[in-house]
Amino acid sequence: MKLETTYQSNNYPIIVEHNAIQQLHPFVQSYKDIVLVVDAKVEEQWGETLDFITSEYDAHKLVIPSGEATKTLAYYNEIIEELLSKNLTRNTCLLAVGGGATGDFTGFLAATLLRGVDFIQIPTTILAHDSSVGGKVGINSKHGKNLIGAFYRPKAVIYDLNFLSTLPYSEIISGYAEVYKHALLNDSHAVQTIEQQYNSRQRLSDLVDIETYIYNGINTKLNIIIQDEKENNVRKHLNLGHTFGHAVEYKFKIPHGHAIMIGLIYQFIVSNINLNTTFDIQRFINYLHILDYPLTLISDFDFDSLYQLMLSDKKNDDAGVQMVLLQNYGQPIVQHVDKTVLKQAFHELQTYFKK
Amino acid sequence: MKLETTYQSNNYPIIVEHNAIQQLHPFVQSYKDIVLVVDAKVEEQWGETLDFITSEYDAHKLVIPSGEATKTLAYYNEIIEELLSKNLTRNTCLLAVGGGATGDFTGFLAATLLRGVDFIQIPTTILAHDSSVGGKVGINSKHGKNLIGAFYRPKAVIYDLNFLSTLPYSEIISGYAEVYKHALLNDSHAVQTIEQQYNSRQRLSDLVDIETYIYNGINTKLNIIIQDEKENNVRKHLNLGHTFGHAVEYKFKIPHGHAIMIGLIYQFIVSNINLNTTFDIQRFINYLHILDYPLTLISDFDFDSLYQLMLSDKKNDDAGVQMVLLQNYGQPIVQHVDKTVLKQAFHELQTYFKK
Incomplete structure (x- = not known):
């Protein structure tokens, strides 16, 4: 099943299917750099399925802690500096593979890296059907959840239902x-x-x-x-x-x-x-x-x-x-x-x- | 002299005049909270001129170090948490009073606080005629200048030429x-x-x-x-x-x-x-x-x-x-x-x- 946003411009497709990840190619082929940001639990269970991304697109891969643990200023600081150490250009796409937290965190990285690079949501949980759509990205403050962030649209949401089988x-x-x-x-x-x-x-x-x-x-x-x-x-x-x-x-x-x-x-x-x-x-x-x-x-x-x-x-x-x-x-x-x-x-x- | 951007929407005025700051009222009157973010050197020389903002609008005031010293992740973390401790709502406007660094830093705070609140540029240097216009905001990385940031338009640029007299x-x-x-x-x-x-x-x-x-x-x-x-x-x-x-x-x-x-x-x-x-x-x-x-x-x-x-x-x-x-x-x-x-x-x- 495919949906598409209907904003005045800068719309993005939402693909909800088994094996949807096999449809990634047209969305990523033109970038100089691809950075795969993967939740550690997903990497454990689905690492092999994702291998084609690192091999076909020579993607950098970052495995990040599972869940909300990533959504702190301290971890954001660490990872954005790590990304910047790679001499990335604006012609970069981050792929967020994981649940809502991974999408929120990766989206906020994308929104603020070099004043904004593209990102694609690849949700792996049911919960992320919600958070991957709509462009809300962000991290937590010590004063509350999601208080630091932005509205920043992904270039696509590729929702591969296969991932749900191991939840x-x-x-x-x-x-x-x-x-x-x-x-x-x-x-x-x-x-x-x-x-x-x-x-x-x-x-x-x-x-x-x-x-x-x-x-x-x-x-x-x-x-x-x-x-x-x-x-x-x-x-x-x-x-x-x-x-x-x-x-x-x-x-x-x-x-x-x-x-x-x-x-x-x-x-x-x-x-x-x-x-x-x-x-x-x-x-x-x-x-x-x-x-x-x-x-x-x-x-x-x-x-x-x-x-x-x-x-x-x-x-x-x-x-x-x-x-x-x-x-x-x-x-x-x-x-x-x-x-x-x-x-x-x-x-x-x-x-x-x-x- | 007044200019106005000519984007398709969300335009903002640029007022370049002596005493321009006296024209602030219509731009700030409707906010619940005003936060004045002032460069320390400007505060030293122009503190009294700015006093009407804190008294008339019950504004919070943050005096920040002069120049690029503020544009680090560490200082951003400190100040965004301080702002969030004030239980601010999205109906908040940050006023950036200072040079380019103050505008860049405050703009990035505004872009990421509660997924974005309004901000107004009040440049006090000649250099900031450039940085205050165009919506580039951000901070520095240890890998280079302005590598972390966003495109985020101010609500107005109020350029009071009086400030230039003490440069x-x-x-x-x-x-x-x-x-x-x-x-x-x-x-x-x-x-x-x-x-x-x-x-x-x-x-x-x-x-x-x-x-x-x-x-x-x-x-x-x-x-x-x-x-x-x-x-x-x-x-x-x-x-x-x-x-x-x-x-x-x-x-x-x-x-x-x-x-x-x-x-x-x-x-x-x-x-x-x-x-x-x-x-x-x-x-x-x-x-x-x-x-x-x-x-x-x-x-x-x-x-x-x-x-x-x-x-x-x-x-x-x-x-x-x-x-x-x-x-x-x-x-x-x-x-x-x-x-x-x-x-x-x-x-x-x-x-x-x-x-």
């Missing part, structure tokens, strides 16, 4: 959180369909027809970012579940999607309080239990520290914390939420997970 | 190098006129009618960058004198424009060799002597180390060093230059400065 279940449910979020932003039919499709741990683990849902997720995201690339208005909707989710992720260092699912529960609770919606919180939590999401740590949460982290969210404005809430499935809205409501919702969340 | 002569001739370079890119009439206008150290030191030449310089630059913002073709012409100049600047840590003037001599020599032009090198050097440019260190130069630095220039392509040469005044061309020619020109340059 551990923990990583599958991390990615599924964003796929599910895209269904929430779509409509109630999409939510019903995806819950029926993945109604057991086994079916999700087997990734039955996952390409359809990944494709739908990317499509939902594209429709939004085309209208608002720089997140001045509707793109904020993609942050559904992220205000609380990012705080949890940052504090407890758990996989992104695990935190986002918790952020989605929290958001339903806040919506019920602030918008008088009637989302069935217990039903949703039951669904997450069926899929084996690790949720027990919720009972250890402390409001004050998570609230402090929510205060540094990039969506905030003069009035304080801004959250994306759901008026209904497919009807997101950005709203200021008072600290008292945030606290009330927090305590309600914890009642579902009493020790 | 030491060393800084005046540093800035004059870029003004003169813009005349070279213009035509022979412009070169003749500017040389007549500043035909003695006294006249340059008095900055007689400098606004006209600053205005002409900005205009020349604008005409070029509008055609090619990202330096794929004609913008490279603005690098006249910079291939050798940057190498000299980086190695000897001398003011940018002092190095660029040396780069301009070198470029004339290479043009004479490669393009069979007949630029009168001695006449040009005489002119620089009249203006008291410090040129004695040329006799200490070592080709190999400068050549290594030229190899990391961002303009280079597969074939090696690319230089901007002059076919005639106002007729620049980008050309590959062989190492043998670079070496020959280097030795010719040194013959003019034998100990």
